Amino acid sequence: xxxxxxxxxxxxxxxxxxxxxxxxxxxxxxxxxxxxxxxxxxxxxxxxxxxxxxxxxxxxxxxxxxxxxxxxxxxxxxxxxxxxxxxxxxxxxxxxxxxxxxxxxxxxxxxxxxxxxxxxxxxxxxxxxx
Numbered sequence: 001x002x003x004x005x006x007x008x009x010x011x012x013x014x015x016x017x018x019x020x021x022x023x024x025x026x027x028x029x030x031x032x033x034x035x036x037x038x039x040x041x042x043x044x045x046x047x048x049x050x051x052x053x054x055x056x057x058x059x060x061x062x063x064x065x066x067x068x069x070x071x072x073x074x075x076x077x078x079x080x081x082x083x084x085x086x087x088x089x090x091x092x093x094x095x096x097x098x099x100x101x102x103x104x105x106x107x108x109x110x111x112x113x114x115x116x117x118x119x120x121x122x123x124x125x126x127x128x129x130x
Contacts, residue, residue, distance in 0.1 A: 009033075009036050010036040010039060012040070013039060013040070013041070013042075014042055015040050015042065015043055016042045016043060016044050016045070016070070017043075017044065017045040018040075018043060018045065018046050018047070019045075019047045020033075020046075020047065020048050020051070021047050021048065021049040021050045021051070021075070022049070022050040022051070023051060024051065024052060025048060025051040025052065025053060025057070026051070026052045026053065026054070026057060027052075027053055027054050027056035027057035027060065028057075029051075029053075029057070030048070030051075030053040030056075030057030030058070030060045030061050031057070031060040033048075033061070034060045034061050034063060034064045037061070037064045037067065037068055038064045038067035038068070040068065041068075041069055041070065042070050043068055043070055043071055044070045044071060044072045044073065044098075045071075045072065045073040046068075046071060046073070046074050046075065047073070047074075047075035047103075048061075048075060048076050048079065049075045049076065049077040049078055049079070049103065050077070050078045050079075051078075051079050052079065052080060053076070053079045053080070053081070053085075054079065054080045054081065054082075054085065055080075055081060055082055055084035055085035055088060056085075057079070057085075058076065058079065058081045058085035058086075058088050058089050059085065059088030059089070061076075061089075061092070062088050062089045062090075062091060062092025062093070063092060064092070065092035065093060065095060065096040065099070066092060066095025066096055066097075068096065068098075069098065070098055071096060071098055071099055072098055072099060072100045072101065073099075073100070073101045073103075074096075074099060074101070074102050074103070075103040076089075076102070076103060076104055076107070077103045077104060077105040077106055077107065078105070078106045078107065079107055080107065080108065081104060081107040081108070081109060081113075082107065082108050082109060082110075082113065083109060083110050083112045083113035083116075084113075085107070085109075085113075086104070086107075086109045086112075086113030086114070086116055086117050087113065087116050089104075089117065090116045090117055093117070102117075104117070
């Protein structure tokens, strides 16, 4: 079912705003989504809050953040990202030049993860770390 939705999304090339919060998206689903995100050249807002991507899913998404040339807002709150996911996100965030708002609230990210994100985030506004 999720694969079918990813295929349909891939056809929406002009998509600018995508809300997929509270959809039970896990690491596998995040990987499927990552496979189509690079094609959304106008995507400015992506909200995946309240899912189950975890560290692995965050890493899969991080790999394509640099391809999202218009992404300004990325919501990933309440996904169980943790310090490991923060480390994985940091590299992708460094490649995402247009991102100005990152929501990672309630992800159990500790001092180590915050430190790594501070390096990768540059000038963006990071919302929450607990």
